[in-house]
Each structure stands twice: as C-alpha cells, then as structure tokens.
Amino acid sequence: MSDQSEQEIVSPSDQPKQLSDDQAAYWRANVTTLLSLLSVWFLVSFGCGILWVDALNQYQFFGWKLGFWFSQQGAIYAFVILIFIYVVRMNALDRRFNVDEDQ
Amino acid sequence: MSAQVLTYVFVGLTFALYIAIAIWSRSASTQEFYVAGGHVHPVANGAATAADWMSAASYLSMAGIIAFEGADGARYLMGWTGGYVLLALCLAPYLRKFAKFTVPDFVGDRYYSQTARVVAILGVVFISFTYIAGQMRGVGIVFSRFLEVDIDLGVLIGMGIVFFYAVLGGMKGITYTQVAQYCVLIFAYLVPAIYISLMLTDVPLPMLGFGSTMNDGSGTFLLDKVDGLSQELGLSIFTEGSKSTIDMFFITAALMAGTAGLPHVIVRFFTVPKVRDARISAGYALIFIALLYTTAPAVAAFARLNIVDALDNRAYQDLPAWFSKWEDSGLLAWVDKNDDGLLQYRGGAALDPVKPRYSDTRGDLGERILKNQPTDNQNEVYIDRDIIVLAHPEIAQLPNWVVALVAAGGLAAALSTAAGLLLVISSAISHDLLRNTLARHLTDKQELRWARVSAAVAIIIAGLFGIYPPGFVAEVVAFAFGLAAASFFPIILLGIFSTRMNREAAIAGMLSGLIFTASYIIFFKFIAPEFNTAEYWWLGVSPEGIGTLGMILNFLVSFIVMQMTPPPPQEVQDMVRNIRIPR
Structure with a gap:
C-alpha cells in the first residue's frame, strides 16, 4: 500500500489517451488497495479463525481462548475496521486522481 | 401488567x-x-x-x-x-x-x-x-x-x-x-x-x-x-x-x-x-x-449456563410456567427415563427420532407423553434451538x-x-x-x-x-447461499474486474457452477441422505460448503471459455471501464 510514490496531481485532459492512462493508474491503485485489504480479511477470518484456531487456542486472551475469540469476535471487529480503512483510502485516491464526485 | x-x-x-x-x-x-x-x-x-x-x-x-x-x-x-x-x-x-x-x-x-x-x-x-x-x-x-x-x-x-x-x-x-x-x-x-x-x-x-x-x-x-x-454433563465443549x-x-x-x-x-x-x-x-x-x-x-454462552441451571435435576412440577408453554408449542419435551420425576439434562439426543412426536395423553405430573423411543443415554430433555432467544428472558x-x-x-x-x-x-x-x-x-x-x-x-x-x-424449506434456505456463491458472485465480480469477460464465459460459468452445486446438494439431501456423512463427501466438504467448490469451478470455466471466444463488444468494454471510475 505504501509503495506508491507521491505523484503530482493529475489534471483532467481532453486527450482520450491521457485520460485512459490516468484511469488505468487509478484502477491499478484501487486493485492494489483491494488486494492488501483482502489479504488481511483472509488472515483474520480463514487464518486465525479457522486454519490456526487450534494453535491459537493454546493462548489465553482475557477469558477467551485466543483462536475462539478470533472466530467469534475478533474477525468481525476486523471486518468493520477494514471497510472503514477502504473508505478513507478510496476517498483519498478519488481526490488524487481527480475522479471524486463533488466537482 | x-x-x-x-x-x-x-x-x-x-x-x-x-x-x-x-x-x-x-x-x-x-x-x-x-x-x-x-x-x-x-x-x-x-x-x-x-x-x-x-x-x-x-x-x-x-x-x-x-x-x-x-x-x-x-x-x-x-x-x-x-x-x-x-x-x-x-x-x-x-x-x-x-x-x-x-x-x-x-x-x-x-x-x-x-x-x-x-x-x-x-x-x-x-x-x-x-x-x-x-x-x-x-x-x-x-x-x-x-x-x-x-x-x-x-x-x-x-x-x-x-x-x-x-x-x-x-x-x-x-x-x-x-x-x-x-x-x-x-x-x-x-x-x-x-x-x-x-x-x-x-x-x-x-x-x-x-x-x-x-x-x-x-x-x-x-x-x-x-x-x-x-x-460434567457430557455436553459438547x-x-x-x-x-x-x-x-x-x-x-x-x-x-x-x-x-x-x-x-x-x-x-x-x-x-x-x-x-x-x-x-x-x-x-x-x-x-x-x-x-x-x-x-x-x-x-449463547449465557443461555447454556442458564438452561442447565433452570432445568437440570429440577422436579417437573416445580418448573416455571414457560416450560409448559413451550411444551404446548411443541418445542420442548421431557421423557422421564429413570422415573425419578426430575429432569436430567445431559449430552446426546434424548429421543429417537430426534424431534418429539406427542401423543394426546398427559403423564401423572402433567407432562406431554411422547410416541418417540427414549434413547440409551441419560439425557431426558429435548430443546428446540429456535426457542433460545425467545425463551431466554423468561429462563433468566x-x-x-x-x-x-x-x-x-x-x-x-x-x-x-x-x-x-x-x-x-x-x-x-x-x-x-x-x-x-x-x-x-x-x-x-x-x-x-x-x-x-x-x-x-x-x-x-x-x-x-x-x-x-x-418440508424442504429448511434444507433449501441454507443452500440458497451455496447457489448464490456458485452463480451470481463470480459473474458479477468478473463482470467488473475483467473487461475480457464475455457472454459465453458468463453463461458457461454460471451453468457449470449451478449444476455442480445443485446436483451435489440434491444427491446428499434428497436422493441418498443415508450417505450424507463425512466419509462419502468429496474432499470432506459437506453439502453446506459445496458452494465454494461450485464458485471455484465457475471461475475456472469462465477463464477457459473466455480465452476461446471473442471479446465483448467495444461499448460493453467501455461500460466496464466507466463503472470503475466514480465520476
């Protein structure tokens, strides 16, 4: 997610070629964001909640076994946080590529 | 009031x-x-x-x-x-x-x-x-x-x-x-x-x-x-x-x-x-x-505690009023296996078949008499899962x-x-x-x-x-998800994320996902329910989870058919590029 160097703000252009280059860059940034967030999504639910649940259950987390907590509580909290990170990140991308809906 | x-x-x-x-x-x-x-x-x-x-x-x-x-x-x-x-x-x-x-x-x-x-x-x-x-x-x-x-x-x-x-x-x-x-x-x-x-x-x-x-x-x-x-009671952990x-x-x-x-x-x-x-x-x-x-x-955790507390080793005539109300609704049942007049709530199904079948008569204590055979274990109580949320406030x-x-x-x-x-x-x-x-x-x-x-x-x-x-509604509802996963989800996703995705691939993918998922479910649920156990399942996946394999199949078929058939018309590709941009 952090590998994108600061680009100068792309201005809308009348040339279709330029426009589609910008759009392609926006789409790549979007897909990169998606893939990184979805890897976290996979790790907290399918990883901690299912695949490694027995290993994590060796550890106690307050009154829960850790794996059990991930599968019945932690994963859900993580899902909510992920969506809000996505919203903030996409709104920033919209502005940077000048495709946000307010203009 | x-x-x-x-x-x-x-x-x-x-x-x-x-x-x-x-x-x-x-x-x-x-x-x-x-x-x-x-x-x-x-x-x-x-x-x-x-x-x-x-x-x-x-x-x-x-x-x-x-x-x-x-x-x-x-x-x-x-x-x-x-x-x-x-x-x-x-x-x-x-x-x-x-x-x-x-x-x-x-x-x-x-x-x-x-x-x-x-x-x-x-x-x-x-x-x-x-x-x-x-x-x-x-x-x-x-x-x-x-x-x-x-x-x-x-x-x-x-x-x-x-x-x-x-x-x-x-x-x-x-x-x-x-x-x-x-x-x-x-x-x-x-x-x-x-x-x-x-x-x-x-x-x-x-x-x-x-x-x-x-x-x-x-x-x-x-x-x-x-x-x-x-x-202690032999219930699942x-x-x-x-x-x-x-x-x-x-x-x-x-x-x-x-x-x-x-x-x-x-x-x-x-x-x-x-x-x-x-x-x-x-x-x-x-x-x-x-x-x-x-x-x-x-x-759920609270309910398990409260149920054991409210029922186990209690005399039937001392039970609170909610028990007989839910018994009347057909969602609770008791069979006194050891004739002690007390309810024993233990692991395993109390009745065979599992769901209670009531006769018209009542026992000496007023309990509904069942036609089911009692099972060999010590559990005497049948509780329908659907009553937990509704009955819990009364139980507590x-x-x-x-x-x-x-x-x-x-x-x-x-x-x-x-x-x-x-x-x-x-x-x-x-x-x-x-x-x-x-x-x-x-x-x-x-x-x-x-x-x-x-x-x-x-x-x-x-x-x-x-x-x-x-009778089949309960079976089918759980599988509406499997069918949605194997049909709609892949073709909508590919429709957005691939400009190359075309009509032929969508129809082939959707059909293969649907037919595969539906036949697996129909086989184990309706044709041969006696084989519906882990040892017969393909890769150990139950009919409930088969939609995931159907979805993977849908993706695979779509990718292959997509390569062999012409790309979608230019205006459709333009539409896909358009919906990717908010403005």
Missing part, C-alpha cells in the same frame, strides 16, 4: 409506527418504487441494509445454534459478516455507478444477452422465495407463542402489514420502515443480553461479559465455567468445534460469497446518491450488523417488559427481511421480465402498477408458504 398484555402493546405500537411511516413515504414513480429515488442517506441505508439482512434466522435461530454447537457456530458469525467486506470492496461501489435498478439489469446489460438476464431473473426469484418462506413462518411462531393466536392467523396479520407498506411504499416505504425496524430489533436484542450479562458477570457489555469472570465470587472465567459444566477444518473453511467461504451475491442486499446499494455513499454505507451496515453478531455468541427471570420486547424485535427482524425480498421479487417481474424482456412498450405508470401487482401476488404466495410450509 402481564407479559402478554405488554406484548400486545409493544407489537401494536411498532406496527402502528411502520404503517405511519408507510403512509408518509409513498412511492409515486418506478424510480422511487425500485430504489427510493436514489437519495437515501448512507447511515439510513446502512440501518435499512442491516434490518434487510438480519432475518428471523439471525435474530431467532443463530444464538440458539451457537448455544448448542459452540465453536462451530463461528461459520455463521464470520460467514454472514465477512461477506460485507467482499460486498463493500468488490461489488457495491461499481454497481452503484452502473446506476440501474436490479441485479438482472446488470447481468443482462453487462453480458449483452437476454438469456443471461432471464437466468438471473429465475435465480433471483428462486433465492428470494426460499428465503421468504422462513420469514413468514417466523412471524407465525412469534404470534402463536406470545399472543396465543393461531400460527396461520399470525402469518395473515404479518402479510397484511407487509402488504400495506411494501405495495404502497415500494423501496421508499420499505427503506424507512426498515430503519425503524432495525432500531426495534437491535434494542430488543441488546436489552436482555445486557441484563443477563450484568446478572452473571457484572459487565454491562455482553460481548465483553462472556470473556469476564463470574460474579459469584469464584473468580472463574465464564467460559471456563461453561466448559466445565458441559464436560463450548469453545471446541467438532467440524473438520476443511469443512469449516468451505462453509464459511460459501456463506461469505453467498452473502455478497444475494440480490436483496446488493439492491440496497442502488438507493444511495453517490459511489462514495455506497462505500461508507456498507461500513455503517456492517457496524449495525456487528452489534448483533458480536452479542449472539455471548447470549427478566421483567415482563423485556419478554414482550423480544417478541416485537423478532417480528421486526422477520418483517423487514420479508419486505426487502418481496421488493426484489416484484422488481424482477415488473422491471426485468416485463419492461426489459416481454413488454418493452410499458410506460412508467403502467410499470409501476405491475410492480405493485407483482408485489401483492408475491406476498400471497409467501403467506401460503408460511401457512403450508413445504
């Missing part, structure tokens, strides 16, 4: 509220009827989505399932929330930019094919009807138990209410009623949970309470106490699952992808003004849903107004989901089948009339399902 009078008051008040909202938000155009004019505030849409999504199953059944299954219940908790991440990130914003009314709209336009549109219509109608039958039944159960009216009359009253605001108000009426219904249902779910959490642990938040210590001075953690008690890892994995994945592919949820994101609103709205929806979903496992001896509130909440959950599904069915008929396929000359006004007519017909059919439930 008695719980029954209070229930009448609460149910009456909430119904009056729903009707008032319906009158205030009538729909005047198809735009308003299908997508509420497209200007619902994202927070309101989030609440409406949550009410739409959380059905009688989430509200009434889920905590009960977890109370009996323990850790295995996580597949529902994660599956039915994790799908919203997929929906928010991969589908909702782009479908909002597409700016049409329905899922078949997208499938038909994106795959430039009337065949694909008709297949989508059939899928939408099938999924929605299987789902709605369960909702109407839930309405009937709440009415019969708490208001002591006949189940059928309960279904009729529920139909009348939904008819009023769905036919009159369309999506606009449904949206604002659903916001009210969300408030009712979450309040009704949280209040008893908070009460019970305080009683057992002194911690007010149930989602923290079930990880805290008991307040009985022993200093043991609540879950350790639950596990210890379960072990609450924090340990019995399903195989691979099966849990596949079932959870099928529920997630199925959630993201369900038409009545997707369509909610057509109602917000902007792409940005669609994104944030999914976030609000998930917060609202998570409030109930993080509470459910706590309720909470005040009457809390008991009444829970009934109003159950009705809100069932009615809100039923209304959302009815709207999807009605728009599939009037908009997709008539306006876009059979009768293209319809004016907006005629289409609106057809939308109301099909909503009315759909309500009547749904009510009949509720009154005469076909």
Whole structure:
C-alpha cells in the first residue's frame, strides 16, 4: 500500500489517451488497495479463525481462548475496521486522481 | 401488567409506527418504487441494509445454534459478516455507478444477452422465495407463542402489514420502515443480553461479559465455567468445534460469497446518491450488523449456563410456567427415563427420532407423553434451538417488559427481511421480465402498477408458504447461499474486474457452477441422505460448503471459455471501464 510514490496531481485532459492512462493508474491503485485489504480479511477470518484456531487456542486472551475469540469476535471487529480503512483510502485516491464526485 | 398484555402493546405500537411511516413515504414513480429515488442517506441505508439482512434466522435461530454447537457456530458469525467486506470492496461501489435498478439489469446489460438476464431473473426469484418462506413462518411462531393466536392467523396479520407498506411504499416505504425496524430489533436484542450479562458477570457489555469472570465470587472465567459444566454433563465443549477444518473453511467461504451475491442486499446499494455513499454505507451496515453478531455468541454462552441451571435435576412440577408453554408449542419435551420425576439434562439426543412426536395423553405430573423411543443415554430433555432467544428472558427471570420486547424485535427482524425480498421479487417481474424482456412498450405508470401487482401476488404466495410450509424449506434456505456463491458472485465480480469477460464465459460459468452445486446438494439431501456423512463427501466438504467448490469451478470455466471466444463488444468494454471510475 505504501509503495506508491507521491505523484503530482493529475489534471483532467481532453486527450482520450491521457485520460485512459490516468484511469488505468487509478484502477491499478484501487486493485492494489483491494488486494492488501483482502489479504488481511483472509488472515483474520480463514487464518486465525479457522486454519490456526487450534494453535491459537493454546493462548489465553482475557477469558477467551485466543483462536475462539478470533472466530467469534475478533474477525468481525476486523471486518468493520477494514471497510472503514477502504473508505478513507478510496476517498483519498478519488481526490488524487481527480475522479471524486463533488466537482 | 402481564407479559402478554405488554406484548400486545409493544407489537401494536411498532406496527402502528411502520404503517405511519408507510403512509408518509409513498412511492409515486418506478424510480422511487425500485430504489427510493436514489437519495437515501448512507447511515439510513446502512440501518435499512442491516434490518434487510438480519432475518428471523439471525435474530431467532443463530444464538440458539451457537448455544448448542459452540465453536462451530463461528461459520455463521464470520460467514454472514465477512461477506460485507467482499460486498463493500468488490461489488457495491461499481454497481452503484452502473446506476440501474436490479441485479438482472446488470447481468443482462453487462453480458449483452437476454438469456443471461432471464437466468438471473429465475435465480433471483428462486433465492428470494426460499428465503421468504422462513420469514413468514417466523412471524407465525412469534404470534402463536406470545399472543396465543393461531400460527396461520399470525402469518395473515404479518402479510397484511407487509402488504400495506411494501405495495404502497415500494423501496421508499420499505427503506424507512426498515430503519425503524432495525432500531426495534437491535434494542430488543441488546436489552436482555445486557441484563443477563450484568446478572452473571457484572459487565454491562455482553460481548465483553462472556470473556469476564463470574460474579459469584469464584473468580472463574465464564467460559471456563461453561466448559466445565458441559464436560460434567457430557455436553459438547463450548469453545471446541467438532467440524473438520476443511469443512469449516468451505462453509464459511460459501456463506461469505453467498452473502455478497444475494440480490436483496446488493439492491440496497442502488438507493444511495453517490459511489462514495455506497462505500461508507456498507461500513455503517456492517457496524449495525456487528452489534448483533458480536452479542449472539455471548447470549449463547449465557443461555447454556442458564438452561442447565433452570432445568437440570429440577422436579417437573416445580418448573416455571414457560416450560409448559413451550411444551404446548411443541418445542420442548421431557421423557422421564429413570422415573425419578426430575429432569436430567445431559449430552446426546434424548429421543429417537430426534424431534418429539406427542401423543394426546398427559403423564401423572402433567407432562406431554411422547410416541418417540427414549434413547440409551441419560439425557431426558429435548430443546428446540429456535426457542433460545425467545425463551431466554423468561429462563433468566427478566421483567415482563423485556419478554414482550423480544417478541416485537423478532417480528421486526422477520418483517423487514420479508419486505426487502418481496421488493426484489416484484422488481424482477415488473422491471426485468416485463419492461426489459416481454413488454418493452410499458410506460412508467403502467410499470409501476405491475410492480405493485407483482408485489401483492408475491406476498400471497409467501403467506401460503408460511401457512403450508413445504418440508424442504429448511434444507433449501441454507443452500440458497451455496447457489448464490456458485452463480451470481463470480459473474458479477468478473463482470467488473475483467473487461475480457464475455457472454459465453458468463453463461458457461454460471451453468457449470449451478449444476455442480445443485446436483451435489440434491444427491446428499434428497436422493441418498443415508450417505450424507463425512466419509462419502468429496474432499470432506459437506453439502453446506459445496458452494465454494461450485464458485471455484465457475471461475475456472469462465477463464477457459473466455480465452476461446471473442471479446465483448467495444461499448460493453467501455461500460466496464466507466463503472470503475466514480465520476
């Protein structure tokens, strides 16, 4: 997610070629964001909640076994946080590529 | 006041509220009827989505399932929330930019094919009807138990209410009623949970309470106490699952992808003004849903403690009144295997067959005599999972107004989901089948009339399902997810993320996913149920989780067919590029 160097703000252009280059860059940034967030999504639910649940259950987390907590509580909290990170990140991308809906 | 009078008051008040909202938000155009004019505030849409999504199953059944299954219940908790991440990130914003009314709209336009549109219509109608039958039944159960009216009359009253605001108000009426219904249902779910959490642990938040210590001075953690008690009585250990890892994995994945592919949820994101609103709205929806979903496992753990406490080794004639009421409803049963007049609640099924079959006679203590054979184990009590949420406030001896509130909440959950599904069915008929396929000359006004007519017909059919439930409904509802995962989810996802994805690949992929998933389910559920055990399952995946394999098959077939057939027309590729950009 952090590998994108600061680009100068792309201005809308009348040339279709330029426009589609910008759009392609926006789409790549979007897909990169998606893939990184979805890897976290996979790790907290399918990883901690299912695949490694027995290993994590060796550890106690307050009154829960850790794996059990991930599968019945932690994963859900993580899902909510992920969506809000996505919203903030996409709104920033919209502005940077000048495709946000307010203009 | 008695719980029954209070229930009448609460149910009456909430119904009056729903009707008032319906009158205030009538729909005047198809735009308003299908997508509420497209200007619902994202927070309101989030609440409406949550009410739409959380059905009688989430509200009434889920905590009960977890109370009996323990850790295995996580597949529902994660599956039915994790799908919203997929929906928010991969589908909702782009479908909002597409700016049409329905899922078949997208499938038909994106795959430039009337065949694909008709297949989508059939899928939408099938999924929605299987789902709605369960909702109407839930309405009937709440009415019969708490208001002591006949189940059928309960279904009729529920139909009348939904008819009023769905036919009159369309999506606009449904949206604002659903916001009210969300408030009712979450309040009704949280209040008893908070009460019970305080009683057992002194911690007010149930989602923290079930990880805290008991307040009985022993200093043991609540879950350790639950596990210890379960072990003592031979019940399954609450924090340990019995399903195989691979099966849990596949079932959870099928529920997630199925959630993201369900038409009545997707369509909610057509109602917000902007792409940005669609994104944030999914976030609000998930917060609202998570409030109930993080509470459910706590309720489940509390229920296990309270049930053992209330029933085990108690004399039948000393039991509180709720026991015989639920026994009369056919959802509790007792067989005195050792003739000591006390209930023994232990592991294993008490009866053979598992569900009670009552004779007309009563025993010496007033208990209903069963025709079932008693099993060899020591368990004497049958408890239907569906009563846990409804009976828990009574079991924990909470005040009457809390008991009444829970009934109003159950009705809100069932009615809100039923209304959302009815709207999807009605728009599939009037908009997709008539306006876009059979009768293209319809004016907006005629289409609106057809939308109301099909909503009315759909309500009547749904009510009949509720009154005469076909035996296979319970089986089919769980698989609506598998079918949605194997059909809609892949073709909508590829339709957005691949410009190369074409008509041929979509139809081949959808058919292979559907046929594979449906045949696997039909084989194990209907043709050879005696083989429905892990040793015969393919790769150890149960019919519940097979939708995930169907989805993978759909993706594979799509990729292969895509390479061998011509790309979609230029204007379709342009459309795909267009929906990827918010402006």
